[in-house]
Amino acid sequence: MLTMPVLPLLAWLLPLCGALGSRFAIWPWWAGFTLCMAGALLSLFLLVRLPWCRSKAANLWGAIPLLLPLLFVVQALRMPLTNDVSTDPYDPPALSWAAELRTPSDLPINAPPLKAFADNPGPLYTRASETEVIAEASELMQELGWQVHLGPHGLDAVVTTAWFGFQDDVALRVFAGPKETRIDMRSASRQGRSDLGANRARIHTFMDLLNERLGGAYKPKMKQKED
Secondary structure: OOOOOHHHHHHHHHHHHHHHHHHOOOOOHHHHHHHHHHHHHHHHHHHHOHHHOOOHHHHHHHHHHHHHHHHHHHHHHHOOOOOEEEOOOOOOOOOHHHHHHOOOOOOOOOOOOOOOOOOOOOOEEEOOOHHHHHHHHHHHHHHOOOEEEEEOOEEEEEEEOOOOOOEEEEEEEEEEOOOOEEEEEEEEEOOOOOOOOHHHHHHHHHHHHHHHHHOOOEOOOOOOOOO
């Protein structure tokens, strides 16, 4: 029979092994997620029995991993239920490269229009040329560790998340108008119905960094269409 000092150790090891195993493709993401949930349930068990156990310090230490799934739940409740975000949800950039890379086990690519919500990221406008924008954006993507592919209307990229190793697809569309260049971005998850705000945060961060590199660019606020 397992002693209580072993159970707190398992509460830490299960989510760690689950995430790392998924990150390095030892098992599919859902198997890693199952191990994380098992660790969370074990942490909950240790927390519930804390008042009656003898080794309170060990049990409290084993209950700490429960904070991570609780943070995920709070984040999920705060964020819109979406896994595909674009600066132009009504005519989003096409995920051309993603259409070639996604497998039957991945989510299908969502057809437009996408969901628009409060604080939806907006497009970026600049007086830099289309060539300059693509060059700066490609360099920035590579600095961030993304896999970059030149697309028909801009850039496509694959982003691998740090924790579970999820692969998300990104498309950057560059349109050169008569006076300025418009930049739209789309970020979409391959797994899961909710991205916990990751795609929106990725677009905001990337656009801010690209804005700094281009200089003189500006981002209007995205307004949701009225029915």
